[in-house]
Amino acid sequence: MKVTATLSVSPIEKVNVAGHSIYIKRDDLLNTHFSGNKARKFAYYLQQNQDLANITHLVSYGSIQANSLYSLAALAFLKGWQLNYYVSRIPTWLKDSTLGNYGQAIALGANIIELDDDLLSSMNINSAVKTENLDSIMASFSKNLPSNTLFIPEGGRHSLAQIGINTLAQEVADYCHNHRLFENHNKIQIMFPSGTGTTALFLQTWFKENNVSIEVLTCPCVGDESYLEKQFNELNSNKSHWPTILKNSKKFHFGKINQSHYQLWHQLLQETEIEFDLLYDPIGWQCLLEYLESDSSEKITASSSSAIFYLHQGGLVGNQTMLPRYKRKYPEMF
Numbered sequence: 491m492k493v494t495a496t497l498s499v500s501p502i503e504k505v506n507v508a509g510h511s512i513y514i515k516r517d518d519l520l521n522t523h524f525s526g527n528k529a530r531k532f533a534y535y536l537q538q539n540q541d542l543a544n545i546t547h548l549v550s551y552g553s554i555q556a557n558s559l560y561s562l563a564a565l566a567f568l569k570g571w572q573l574n575y576y577v578s579r580i581p582t583w584l585k586d587s588t589l590g591n592y593g594q595a596i597a598l599g600a601n602i603i604e605l606d607d608d609l610l611s612s613m614n615i616n617s618a619v620k621t622e623n624l625d626s627i628m629a630s631f632s633k634n635l636p637s638n639t640l641f642i643p644e645g646g647r648h649s650l651a652q653i654g655i656n657t658l659a660q661e662v663a664d665y666c667h668n669h670r671l672f673e674n675h676n677k678i679q680i681m682f683p684s685g686t687g688t689t690a691l692f693l694q695t696w697f698k699e700n701n702v703s704i705e706v707l708t709c710p711c712v713g714d715e716s717y718l719e720k721q722f723n724e725l726n727s728n729k730s731h732w733p734t735i736l737k738n739s740k741k742f743h744f745g746k747i748n749q750s751h752y753q754l755w756h757q758l759l760q761e762t763e764i765e766f767d768l769l770y771d772p773i774g775w776q777c778l779l780e781y782l783e784s785d786s787s788e789k790i791t792a793s794s795s796s797a798i799f800y801l802h803q804g805g806l807v808g809n810q811t812m813l814p815r816y817k818r819k820y821p822e823m824f
């Protein structure tokens with residue numbers, strides 16, 4: 491298997507969705523193995539060799555189907571490190587899968603470790619606390635790791651992630667300058683859905699600190715708005731650097747099959763010929779389209795208009811397991 495460390499400058503395309511003209515920043519095209527914001531968040535580790543010369547192991551944790559699992563596996567593969575990735579449970583239906591983030595990470599040599607009762611008791615942890623506290627279990631576990639082991643928190647939520655996200659910010663700002671968008675539009679916004687909120691927060695921070703007037707719009711996917719604000723606050727307590735949070739009017743459970751999500755995903759595929767991710771993107775697009783149709787978004791007039799970007803954050807390997815789940819549940823939609 492060939493894995494390369496190079497991240498290209500991702501292209502920007504103009505598409506029409508539901509009658510709206512939108513620029514798509516194609517971070518899904520950065521590199522075959524490192525897509526979207528995970529590539530941006532791990533760019534520092536990809537490009538850095540000197541400071542990591544003694545590293546032989548990589549430890550992380552999170553959801554069994556996370557896009558970050560696949561990207562971390564590729565990072566470890568490329569560097570010749572062993573990835574030990576901790577999860578609270580491996581569902582039986584997934585165990586033999588060779589597809590998706592889980593199957594593809596194993597193909598890249600990842601060691602996926604279930605925090606079962608034996609392992610927890612060897613770590614002196616009561617199994618009752620496991621699921622709610624994967625974060626804190628791993629935070630204390632990480633303090634006792636040997637110096638040859640690099641620890642990256644769930645979803646790449648760490649301050650070094652800023653380095654790669656700054657590059658993304660610079661690319662978007664350069665595009666806007668080169669295409670005279672600042673002169674021709676009175677407002678420029680970039681929308682994308684958040685998990686940990688790391689990408690949104692660091693991107694908005696860079697724009698503010700560099701006096702680039704681009705507003706970051708986002709929406710929560712894994713928790714509610716207050717959860718997302720809490721995440722922002724952990725990374726930067728200066729509220730003026732926080733992205734704008736759009737409301738989700740529709741109820742959903744993150745990671746669960748959702749008919750309207752599939753329908754929107756399919757509509758996007760037809761209208762733009764771009765494949766989006768099935769976990770986050772339908773939520774992001776739903777929020778964006780609702781916002782564009784609401785009064786709070788600036789309507790296009792003869793003299794002034796707003797330009798809107800949508801950031802494609804990759805994650806397409808996850809569709810390999812999501813699509814069969816949809817096919818099983820709603821065969822009539824296929």
Ligand SMILES: *Cc1c(COP(=O)(O)O)cnc(C)c1O
Nearest residue numbers: 557684685686687688689770805
């Ligand atoms: C990880 C991921 C997100 C969430 O990114 P955060 O920086 O954690 O908010 C969104 N979309 C895709 C496709 C992802 O892989």
